[in-house]
Amino acid sequence: MKRVQFADPLMPYMLLLPQLLIVGIFFIWPAAEAVRSSFYLEDPFGFGSTFVGFDNFTDALTSSDYASTARFTLVFTALTTFFSLSIALLLAVKADSVIRGASTYRTLLMWVYAIAPPVAGLIGVMLFDQHIGPLKEFAGLLGWDMQIGVNYFDTAFCMIVIAVWKQVPINFIFFLSGLQSVPKSIQEAAAIDCRSGARRFWTVTFPLLAPTGFFLLIINITYALFETFGIIDLVLKGEPGNNPITLVYKVFLDGFRGNDLGGSSAQSVILMLLVFVLTIVQFRLIERRVHYN
Amino acid sequence: MAGITLSNVRKTYAGGVAAVKGVSIDIEDGEFIVLVGPSGCGKSTLLRMVAGLEAITEGEISIGDRVVNKIEPADRDIAMVFQNYALYPHMTVYNNLAYGLKNRGIKKEEIDRRVREAARILEIADYLDRKPRALSGGQRQRVAMGRAIVREPKAFLFDEPLSNLDAKLRVQMRIEIKKLQKALGTTSLYVTHDQLEAMTLADRLVVLNGGQVEQIGTPIDVYENPASTFVASFIGSPAMNLMEIERDNAQWHLSRGDGLSLKSELEERSAILGLRPEDLHIVEDETQLEDPLVLSLIVSAVEPVGAESYVHATLGEQGQEVIVRAPGKQHFEVGSVLKVAAKREKLHFFSSETGKALTSTGKLQPA
Numbered sequence: 015m016k017r018v019q020f021a022d023p024l025m026p027y028m029l030l031l032p033q034l035l036i037v038g039i040f041f042i043w044p045a046a047e048a049v050r051s052s053f054y055l056e057d058p059f060g061f062g063s064t065f066v067g068f069d070n071f072t073d074a075l076t077s078s079d080y081a082s083t084a085r086f087t088l089v090f091t092a093l094t095t096f097f098s099l100s101i102a103l104l105l106a107v108k109a110d111s112v113i114r115g116a117s118t119y120r121t122l123l124m125w126v127y128a129i130a131p132p133v134a135g136l137i138g139v140m141l142f143d144q145h146i147g148p149l150k151e152f153a154g155l156l157g158w159d160m161q162i163g164v165n166y167f168d169t170a171f172c173m174i175v176i177a178v179w180k181q182v183p184i185n186f187i188f189f190l191s192g193l194q195s196v197p198k199s200i201q202e203a204a205a206i207d208c209r210s211g212a213r214r215f216w217t218v219t220f221p222l223l224a225p226t227g228f229f230l231l232i233i234n235i236t237y238a239l240f241e242t243f244g245i246i247d248l249v250l251k252g253e254p255g256n257n258p259i260t261l262v263y264k265v266f267l268d269g270f271r272g273n274d275l276g277g278s279s280a281q282s283v284i285l286m287l288l289v290f291v292l293t294i295v296q297f298r299l300i301e302r303r304v305h306y307n
Numbered sequence: 308m309a310g311i312t313l314s315n316v317r318k319t320y321a322g323g324v325a326a327v328k329g330v331s332i333d334i335e336d337g338e339f340i341v342l343v344g345p346s347g348c349g350k351s352t353l354l355r356m357v358a359g360l361e362a363i364t365e366g367e368i369s370i371g372d373r374v375v376n377k378i379e380p381a382d383r384d385i386a387m388v389f390q391n392y393a394l395y396p397h398m399t400v401y402n403n404l405a406y407g408l409k410n411r412g413i414k415k416e417e418i419d420r421r422v423r424e425a426a427r428i429l430e431i432a433d434y435l436d437r438k439p440r441a442l443s444g445g446q447r448q449r450v451a452m453g454r455a456i457v458r459e460p461k462a463f464l465f466d467e468p469l470s471n472l473d474a475k476l477r478v479q480m481r482i483e484i485k486k487l488q489k490a491l492g493t494t495s496l497y498v499t500h501d502q503l504e505a506m507t508l509a510d511r512l513v514v515l516n517g518g519q520v521e522q523i524g525t526p527i528d529v530y531e532n533p534a535s536t537f538v539a540s541f542i543g544s545p546a547m548n549l550m551e552i553e554r555d556n557a558q559w560h561l562s563r564g565d566g567l568s569l570k571s572e573l574e575e576r577s578a579i580l581g582l583r584p585e586d587l588h589i590v591e592d593e594t595q596l597e598d599p600l601v602l603s604l605i606v607s608a609v610e611p612v613g614a615e616s617y618v619h620a621t622l623g624e625q626g627q628e629v630i631v632r633a634p635g636k637q638h639f640e641v642g643s644v645l646k647v648a649a650k651r652e653k654l655h656f657f658s659s660e661t662g663k664a665l666t667s668t669g670k671l672q673p674a
């Protein structure tokens with residue numbers, strides 16, 4: 015990298031200031047506020063607050079409600095991550111064998127990612143619409159009467175399918191470019207060394223994709239945990255009832271519907287710690303990234 | 308082990324590039340064949356067709372008695388060394404060598420024996436547990452060689468395996484490859500654009516130009532009797548001097564300029580004369596001379612390379628350049644006149660229309 019020398023030593027800070035302000039106002043300050051209020055019991059009508067120490071945390075962690083939400087979040091994250099990664103990988107492998115080098119296809123295939131998450135969510139929800147949803151109809155043909163928003167399992171199934179549907183394209187793009195960066199000569203050397211294409215994939219191509227895979231794993235876990243809020247909200251149409259929800263959605267429910275700001279803050283602090291751990295893992299992995307040459 | 312036969316092999320890439328235009332070569336069992344030619348002449352394409360990495364558009368390739376056109380690379384019983392080595396970056400050196408054997412269901416003990424034997428021969432035994440990225444270029448090259456020899460294949464295919472090494476290592480590996488190939492006796496097809504590498508390695512050279520064979524022969528044969536002006540200028544460094552000449556009765560002169568004196572009984576009206584730089588010897592007194600050819604040159608530059616010097620000179624006033632190879636100790640003054648002569652048997656003549664050698668066709672012999 016090139017070092018640039020500024021005449022005025024304040025200049026770099028001035029240039030950074032807008033970014034720092036945004037980070038400060040929209041990230042640091044709310045985070046600090048959340049940490050602070052997680053130690054207080056907020057009066058529901060806004061008349062002051064009482065310091066309660068770790069009570070909010072122990073309450074959250076010991077409630078059965080929280081435990082079942084956490085369980086669902088775990089299952090939801092695991093399934094969403096697994097299916098969006100494996101479907102994307104399968105598609106990328108198929109595409110790679112056809113389009114080695116042709117970038118126009120890649121751009122075309124990217125279009126789904128260009129759709130904003132709420133729109134993708136909406137389209138996904140339409141797929142499952144009670145009256146016109148093609149997927150619901152298809153399930154009906156198979157004798158499965160889907161009750162989305164009513165039946166716990168059906169709702170969970172629908173959420174996972176939509177979340178996967180939205181995440182496959184970005185995974186696909188990463189896998190495809192990962193595949194295309196595996197040197198052709200290595201594939202060829204493997205073709206001479208190994209007759210079976212499937213075996214070649216698992217012994218040579220797949221390990222070389224591992225850095226991309228690890229990176230995507232973290233991205234997908236983060237996505238399933240935090241960025242599926244919109245999808246869940248659309249599926250539930252704002253009425254959670256007894257339906258499955260994720261931890262992030264619960265923060266919103268408890269805080270803004272239940273007016274339990276302290277408990278909700280404690281929950282978001284727990285989630286912040288989780289993000290922190292994931293970030294550390296990710297940095298570690300990037301440091302140890304495999305280099306091809 | 309086995310020979311390799313290519314008969315009338317053609318390759319046209321999707322998009323219409325005709326990379327190989329009808330090549331026939333008979334490679335004997337145990338022979339070291341070098342495909343040499345300028346970049347883009349179709350060497351790699353030809354080699355990759357033998358390996359099975361590229362489909363054969365037309366013609367037939369056999370390894371041993373078996374036509375391999377439709378056979379998968381892994382089933383052709385060949386091993387290939389790639390220009391960038393193509394080692395598996397996620398495997399240790401040991402596993403890089405063992406991978407092809409494991410996939411062929413060879414017993415663990417036998418794999419171990421072969422890997423250790425290859426590692427010993429190639430002096431990479433100390434690195435067996437390392438990953439390729441922890442090796443130098445030369446060591447990677449050895450691993451790539453090792454991966455080929457453990458397989459004990461019918462043939463080795465090399466695609467410019469030394470071109471990523473520095474000059475010194477290249478010479479050293481060149482000698483080792485030659486020794487190894489002789490010791491193993493495995494039929495080898497080796498691609499390079501470096502004519503010196505080609506000359507030193509080959510039992511027989513195949514000179515390719517624009518997807519076609521220009522000449523096949525032993526290095527010495529190709530050097531001494533180039534079949535065309537292309538071969539003449541490609542093989543040998545510095546390159547053969549080529550000049551257009553015309554006949555006036557029995558007297559030949561340069562098409563452009565003067566400074567040539569040549570007696571020859573060629574029937575052609577015009578031809579291309581070829582002279583190797585080392586075949587031109589400096590003369591003091593041309594009246595005593597038996598030689599049929601004398602050139603008067605004006606020295607324009609001298610390149611001393613130690614044991615010898617390459618004297619760049621121009622023919623007459625018109626400035627056609629001629630290079631003369633002279634002993635290193637001799638001194639030359641830039642601008643001075645230099646007279647050189649060549650013996651009759653050292654003259655090469657090529658058709659001015661086709662560039663093909665006139666002597667080797669047997670049609671015309673210089674007197």
Ligand SMILES: Nc1ncnc2c1ncn2[C@@H]1O[C@H](COP(=O)(O)OP(=O)(O)O)[C@@H](O)[C@H]1O
Pocket residue numbers: 320321322324325326344345346347348349350351352353
């Ligand atoms: N995959 C390909 N598709 C289209 N043209 C190709 C391909 N590979 C090589 N060529 C063309 O075929 C010709 C011969 O290439 P190559 O065999 O690689 O030459 P060399 O190895 O002698 O340098 C070149 O003109 C090259 O551009």
Ligand SMILES: [Mg+2]
Pocket residue numbers: 350351352
């Ligand atoms: Mg090449």
